[in-house]
Amino acid sequence: MDRMAKDDLGLARVRVRAAWLFLAPTLAVLAAVAGWPLLRTVWFSFTDAELIELENYRFIGFANYLEYYEGEWLGLLADPQWWRAVWRTVWFAAVSVSIEAVLGMVVALALNARFPLRGLVRAAILIPWAIPTIVSARMWAWMLNDQFGVINHALLAIGAIDAPVAWMADPDLAMWAVVIVDVWKTTPFVALLILAALQMLPADCYEAARVDGIHPIRVFFRVTLPLIRPALVVALVFRALDALRVFDLIYVLTANASGTQSMSVYARQQLVDFQDVGYGSAASTLLFLVIALLTLSVVLLGRLRLEGESAR
Structure with a gap:
C-alpha cells in the first residue's frame, strides 16, 4: 500500500x-508583454512623471494616491470625480452583466431546441459579437443620433416619443444607451458558453423527469441550472472583468464626457489629455487592483465550494 x-x-x-x-x-x-508594462505603470504611479518629459521625474511616494497638504486631502482617493467613475463603472458592470445573463440563458435555451435552420440561426446570432467594438459603437452612435438616427425615427413613428431624444446629451440616458449597446454585442458570447454547457448535459435526466411528469420550469431550476452553473459562472466572470475595464465603447459613444466616464476613461484622460503620467498610472494601478481582487475572490470562492462539495 x-x-x-x-x-x-x-x-x-x-x-x-x-x-x-x-x-x-x-x-x-506574458512576463515580457504584460508583466514589464504593468510594473512600469506601478512604478510611475509613485512618481510625478509627465508625458512631455517622461524620463525626467522624481519619486513622490503615495502622493498620487492620497496626501494631506496644507489642511486638505489631495490625490486620487480624495478625488470625487474618480469615485464617481468607480461607481459608474461598477453600476455599468452589474446592470449589463445581469441583463446579459438572463438574455444569454434565454437565447441558449432557444438555440438548444431542435428547429429548421438551427445551424444558420446559431451562426447569425454570433454576428454582433464578431463585429469589432469600435465599429459597433460607431454604428450605434449614428443610430442614436438625435437628428437623423433610426432609433428616434422608429420611436416617433410608433408614437413612443413626441420629439427626438438626445440620447448622448443626458448622462443617465447615455449610460443606459451604453448598456444597451454592450448587451447587444456581448449577449451572444454568454449564450455561446451556456449553449456549450447545455449540449453536454445527459439526456437521461430529462427522460426521467418527463416520465415522472415534472413541470419543465421545475426541471430547469432543479436540473438544468445546477448542471450548467460552472459554465454560467465562467461566462459571468469573464463578462464582469471585461465590463469593469470598459473603455472603447463609452469613449466612442460619449467621447470624454465627465458624466459617463469609466475608470479606464478617467485614467486615459489623466495620461493623455492632462499628460500627467504619474496620476494616470495611479488610476490604472487601482483599476488593475480592483480587477485582480475580484478575480482572486472568484477563484477562491470557487475552490472553497468545490472542496466543500467533494467533502460531502
Whole structure:
C-alpha cells in the first residue's frame, strides 16, 4: 500500500513538472508583454512623471494616491470625480452583466431546441459579437443620433416619443444607451458558453423527469441550472472583468464626457489629455487592483465550494 502511495506521489510530481514545462513559454511571453508594462505603470504611479518629459521625474511616494497638504486631502482617493467613475463603472458592470445573463440563458435555451435552420440561426446570432467594438459603437452612435438616427425615427413613428431624444446629451440616458449597446454585442458570447454547457448535459435526466411528469420550469431550476452553473459562472466572470475595464465603447459613444466616464476613461484622460503620467498610472494601478481582487475572490470562492462539495 505504501509503495502504491509512493508511485502515485511520484506520478503526481512528474505531471506537475511537465505542466510547468509546458507553461514556461507562455509565462515568459506574458512576463515580457504584460508583466514589464504593468510594473512600469506601478512604478510611475509613485512618481510625478509627465508625458512631455517622461524620463525626467522624481519619486513622490503615495502622493498620487492620497496626501494631506496644507489642511486638505489631495490625490486620487480624495478625488470625487474618480469615485464617481468607480461607481459608474461598477453600476455599468452589474446592470449589463445581469441583463446579459438572463438574455444569454434565454437565447441558449432557444438555440438548444431542435428547429429548421438551427445551424444558420446559431451562426447569425454570433454576428454582433464578431463585429469589432469600435465599429459597433460607431454604428450605434449614428443610430442614436438625435437628428437623423433610426432609433428616434422608429420611436416617433410608433408614437413612443413626441420629439427626438438626445440620447448622448443626458448622462443617465447615455449610460443606459451604453448598456444597451454592450448587451447587444456581448449577449451572444454568454449564450455561446451556456449553449456549450447545455449540449453536454445527459439526456437521461430529462427522460426521467418527463416520465415522472415534472413541470419543465421545475426541471430547469432543479436540473438544468445546477448542471450548467460552472459554465454560467465562467461566462459571468469573464463578462464582469471585461465590463469593469470598459473603455472603447463609452469613449466612442460619449467621447470624454465627465458624466459617463469609466475608470479606464478617467485614467486615459489623466495620461493623455492632462499628460500627467504619474496620476494616470495611479488610476490604472487601482483599476488593475480592483480587477485582480475580484478575480482572486472568484477563484477562491470557487475552490472553497468545490472542496466543500467533494467533502460531502
